Amino acid sequence: MAESNWLIEFPALDDATLRAFNRAVDDAYLAFTRTYGAAIEDAFTPLLRFMVWFEQAMLGAPWWLVIAIVAGLAWTASRGWTLVVLVVASFMAIGVMGMWEDTMRTMAMISVCTLIAIVVGIPIGILMSRSDRLKSGVVPVLDVMQTMPSFVYLIPVVMLLGLGKVPGLLAVVIYAIPPVIRLTDLGIRLVDKEVLEATDAFGASPWQRLWGVQVPLALPNIMAGINQTIMMALAMVVVASMIGVKGLGQPVLRAVTNQYFAMGVLNGLAVVLLAIIFDRVTQSYGRRMQRYRHESR
Amino acid sequence: MSPAEAGGANGANGAKIAIRDLYKIFGRAPASVLPLVRDGIGKTELLEQHGHVLGLDAITMNVREGDVHVVMGLSGSGKSTLIRHLNRLIEPTAGSIVVDGDDVLALAPPDLRAFRRHRASMVFQRFALHPHRTVLGNVGYGLRVQGLTRPQAEERARVWIDRVGLGGFEDRYPAALSGGMQQRVGLARALATDCDILLMDEAFSALDPLIRTDMQDVLLRIQGELKKTIVFITHDLDEALRIGDRIAILRDGAVIQEGTTPEIVMHPADAYIADFVKDINRARVLRVKAVMSAETNGACGPVVPAQATLEEALTFFHSDPSGRRPVHVEERGVMGSVGLPEILRAVERPNVGPSDARASAMT
Numbered sequence: 001m002a003e004s005n006w007l008i009e010f011p012a013l014d015d016a017t018l019r020a021f022n023r024a025v026d027d028a029y030l031a032f033t034r035t036y037g038a039a040i041e042d043a044f045t046p047l048l049r050f051m052v053w054f055e056q057a058m059l060g061a062p063w064w065l066v067i068a069i070v071a072g073l074a075w076t077a078s079r080g081w082t083l084v085v086l087v088v089a090s091f092m093a094i095g096v097m098g099m100w101e102d103t104m105r106t107m108a109m110i111s112v113c114t115l116i117a118i119v120v121g122i123p124i125g126i127l128m129s130r131s132d133r134l135k136s137g138v139v140p141v142l143d144v145m146q147t148m149p150s151f152v153y154l155i156p157v158v159m160l161l162g163l164g165k166v167p168g169l170l171a172v173v174i175y176a177i178p179p180v181i182r183l184t185d186l187g188i189r190l191v192d193k194e195v196l197e198a199t200d201a202f203g204a205s206p207w208q209r210l211w212g213v214q215v216p217l218a219l220p221n222i223m224a225g226i227n228q229t230i231m232m233a234l235a236m237v238v239v240a241s242m243i244g245v246k247g248l249g250q251p252v253l254r255a256v257t258n259q260y261f262a263m264g265v266l267n268g269l270a271v272v273l274l275a276i277i278f279d280r281v282t283q284s285y286g287r288r289m290q291r292y293r294h295e296s297r
Numbered sequence: 298m299s300p301a302e303a304g305g306a307n308g309a310n311g312a313k314i315a316i317r318d319l320y321k322i323f324g325r326a327p328a329s330v331l332p333l334v335r336d337g338i339g340k341t342e343l344l345e346q347h348g349h350v351l352g353l354d355a356i357t358m359n360v361r362e363g364d365v366h367v368v369m370g371l372s373g374s375g376k377s378t379l380i381r382h383l384n385r386l387i388e389p390t391a392g393s394i395v396v397d398g399d400d401v402l403a404l405a406p407p408d409l410r411a412f413r414r415h416r417a418s419m420v421f422q423r424f425a426l427h428p429h430r431t432v433l434g435n436v437g438y439g440l441r442v443q444g445l446t447r448p449q450a451e452e453r454a455r456v457w458i459d460r461v462g463l464g465g466f467e468d469r470y471p472a473a474l475s476g477g478m479q480q481r482v483g484l485a486r487a488l489a490t491d492c493d494i495l496l497m498d499e500a501f502s503a504l505d506p507l508i509r510t511d512m513q514d515v516l517l518r519i520q521g522e523l524k525k526t527i528v529f530i531t532h533d534l535d536e537a538l539r540i541g542d543r544i545a546i547l548r549d550g551a552v553i554q555e556g557t558t559p560e561i562v563m564h565p566a567d568a569y570i571a572d573f574v575k576d577i578n579r580a581r582v583l584r585v586k587a588v589m590s591a592e593t594n595g596a597c598g599p600v601v602p603a604q605a606t607l608e609e610a611l612t613f614f615h616s617d618p619s620g621r622r623p624v625h626v627e628e629r630g631v632m633g634s635v636g637l638p639e640i641l642r643a644v645e646r647p648n649v650g651p652s653d654a655r656a657s658a659m660t
Contacts, residue, residue, distance in 0.1 A: 194425040203415075217429060
């Protein structure tokens with residue numbers, strides 16, 4: 001019996017060995033978190049402070065001021081009234097249905113996550129576009145980040161940093177950063193070779209070439225990446241609520257566990273409205289930035 | 298009189314740009330096959346047996362200061378490769394390029410940038426404007442790269458925009474302009490940097506024939522005042538003859554003939570060039586100065602300018618076809634004379650091929 005036929009059944013390691021393997025990995029990681037956990041947590045303290053400050057600012061501001069600011073952003077981005085009306089109506093609906101506070105928390109979270117994704121992601125994308133070797137190293141990592149079930153990397157993050165805002169932030173950024181990196185790289189690689197040749201012919205330095213030509217011409221793609229990043233961050237907000245991130249995700253989670261249908265749908269719709277607003281505002285800003293392409297003769 | 302004489306201080310033989318023995322081989326290990334190329338291996342043989350492409354083959358060429366030096370050849374002849382060596386957008390496999398006594402190939406990256414900013418600017422076949430900049434921004438780009446502030450760059454850019462006839466379009470984006478207007482921007486961008494060398498890579502080839510002639514006029518007019526040293530690449534013989542002071546003809550990466558327009562037209566070096574020039578209108582391309590003799594005795598009647606084309610010169614013989622007319626060279630006075638026989642001889646199509654002769658005999 002013990003000598004089962006390996007031609008029929010896969011010759012897997014026996015249970016005891018596997019248990020020992022998992023235990024060894026867990027113990028090693030646990031030891032790592034015990035040794036360095038506090039230091040790493042300290043390193044994230046400034047981020048946590050900023051996060052808390054930003055959330056308090058959004059919660060503390062009067063509702064009409066928040067709506068006015070977002071509507072102003074929408075106007076700047078699109079120069080059209082449609083988007084402004086959409087923004088005001090959405091926020092009114094959210095407020096009337098009693099989801100204002102959760103929505104503000106989620107917006108604060110998304111804004112900070114997107115900001116981090118941009119600040120970290122665009123330089124990585126730029127470096128990637130300049131070196132094929134770096135690209136071949138980074139792309140598999142991005143693939144793992146995007147395909148690994150998000151619950152799985154919640155575990156090490158929580159083991160390391162516990163529950164709360166910072167681990168939630170990390171989880172969201174890890175999940176949402178790949179598009180901005182990928183599209184920055186793509187956008188820069190797609191810049192017309194002849195335009196770059198002309199730029200070189202006039203003696204531009206690498207720095208002048210990057211910021212004066214490559215990045216501006218890659219901006220439509222970069223904006224598309226930022227847009228995708230925001231959408232993915234919003235999708236992750238519900239998952240992140242499992243590790244204590246406050247906001248629209250928590251009522252959804254409560255609704256799922258308690259079968260509160262109406263509550264689930266309402267909060268879900270609030271996430272959808274936020275997604276639509278973020279999407280339309282960033283897209284119309286991206287479109288307006290490349291209006292030079294469409295100017296008629 | 299000629300700018301070439303004024304530029305005699307440059308280089309050993311008065312050349313503004315001196316190219317010596319320049320080779321460019323494309324492939325994985327160009328240096329390894331260079332000896333074979335030097336021993337005269339053919340282009341096809343090199344490709345088939347060694348997997349390398351011969352781009353430039355022992356180019357030696359002098360560009361005199363103030364000349365429009367045309368490099369002509371069909372596609373694949375290496376002319377665009379050659380012009381990109383002059384500002385090192387392409388690195389050569391071997392050879393030397395000396396501009397005003399400086400070895401361009403020895404420049405370190407910062408010096409090369411300075412060279413590109415201040416000494417040689419370029420105009421491209423497909424314009425290569427910055428789509429995200431306005432006309433003003435594009436024309437001022439070279440100046441911004443040089444380190445000028447935005448107001449300074451814009452002030453100088455406006456002057457050049459007016460010079461190329463684009464006044465009023467300063468705030469438009471390239472996408473809103475026609476091809477001819479875009480190339481005016483390209484030309485203004487190159488001129489604004491105040492470099493004394495202008496590299497033009499098939500600059501007018503992408504334009505409609507009428508607009509092309511128009512742009513040639515713009516260039517010739519500006520060149521008449523500025524006397525820049527222009528290296529002009531083209532595949533169009535009429536264009537080469539129209540604007541070139543000297544013409545180099547390239548085939549398979551090698552210069553097969555170099556000379557002034559009359560030299561090329563009247564004494565083609567081989568059958569390939571003869572075939573090239575056989576159909577052109579000599580009366581319009583050749584000028585009196587190319588056929589005149591130094592003899593002034595016996596010349597009478599109206600004075601013919603040396604710059605006149607033979608076609609224009611014919612009108613001076615309406616009243617008396619047999620006599621000789623004095624020729625006036627600009628800034629130097631009457632320097633010789635011209636008669637109808639030598640004009641007719643120059644206009645005659647040389648080496649009419651046997652096939653043509655047979656065809657006309659049979660009809």
